[in-house]
Amino acid sequence: MAEEAPAPGKMTMVAGIDESEHSFYALEWALQHFFPPSGQQPQQYRLVVVTAKPSAASAVGLAGPGAADVLPFVEADLKRSALRVIDKAKALCAQVADAVFEAVEGDARNVLCEAVERHSAEMLVVGSHGYGAIKRAVLGSVSDYCAHHAHCTVMIVKKPKQHSH
Numbered sequence: 001m002a003e004e005a006p007a008p009g010k011m012t013m014v015a016g017i018d019e020s021e022h023s024f025y026a027l028e029w030a031l032q033h034f035f036p037p038s039g040q041q042p043q044q045y046r047l048v049v050v051t052a053k054p055s056a057a058s059a060v061g062l063a064g065p066g067a068a069d070v071l072p073f074v075e076a077d078l079k080r081s082a083l084r085v086i087d088k089a090k091a092l093c094a095q096v097a098d099a100v101f102e103a104v105e106g107d108a109r110n111v112l113c114e115a116v117e118r119h120s121a122e123m124l125v126v127g128s129h130g131y132g133a134i135k136r137a138v139l140g141s142v143s144d145y146c147a148h149h150a151h152c153t154v155m156i157v158k159k160p161k162q163h164s165h
Contacts, residue, residue, distance in 0.1 A: 010098065011122040013045045014152075016112040016142070018052070019085050026127035026157035027092060037095050045123075046098035049089045050115045052108035053082040079103075109145040116150045124150050128158045 015030055017023040027049070035043050056075040082103035093099045100119075104111045116124050126143045143156045 009044075011045050012048060012119045013123045013125060014048045014050055014112065014115045014119060014121040015089075015125045016050055016052075016108065016115075016146070017085055017089055017127075018108065019081060020127065020129060022127035022129050022159050024088065024092070024127075025159040026125055027089060029157045030125045030155070031092065031096070035093075035096050043097050046100070047093060047096050048100045048102065048115060048119050048121065049086070049093065050102045050104060050112060051082055051085045051089075052111035053078050053103050053105045054107070055105055058107075108142045109149070112142070112146050113150045116152050121152050123153045123155060125155045125157060128156050130158065130161075 013030065013034065015027050017027055030047075034045055035047065056071045056078060059074055059078060086101045086103055090099075090101060093101075102115065104115065106114075112124060112126065115121070124146055126146055128143050129141075143154070147154045147156065
């Protein structure tokens, strides 16, 4: 089946997800605010949900004897993990008339920015992990990177802090 072009006047939103609750909170937030249940009013966006699958070599991060033996197992595990993320997203997006789901190998920062280009998206929605300054400096923030490099509006959805009573 050929990939359908978006309906005229329909804008494209890319939502970046991983297995974290923060990314699913962001996806749910976007669905609530931009995708009215079918039938109420026409949906203005087509949704492209993208998850990045690290390569086995980068995930293992080791070279040397024995590394090659481990890679196929790591690869299978990463594939399963990406499929789980996509399945969960598909279940959440049942009300979206026009949705595409992709698992793309690579670093999340590049994968999301490339998806924006490929789909000519007007908006990118990502979650915020709420890392502290040190963890963010070490890991680098996907949302920060996308805010500076994606050629579209970037919406960073923060999960409200849970208040304990």
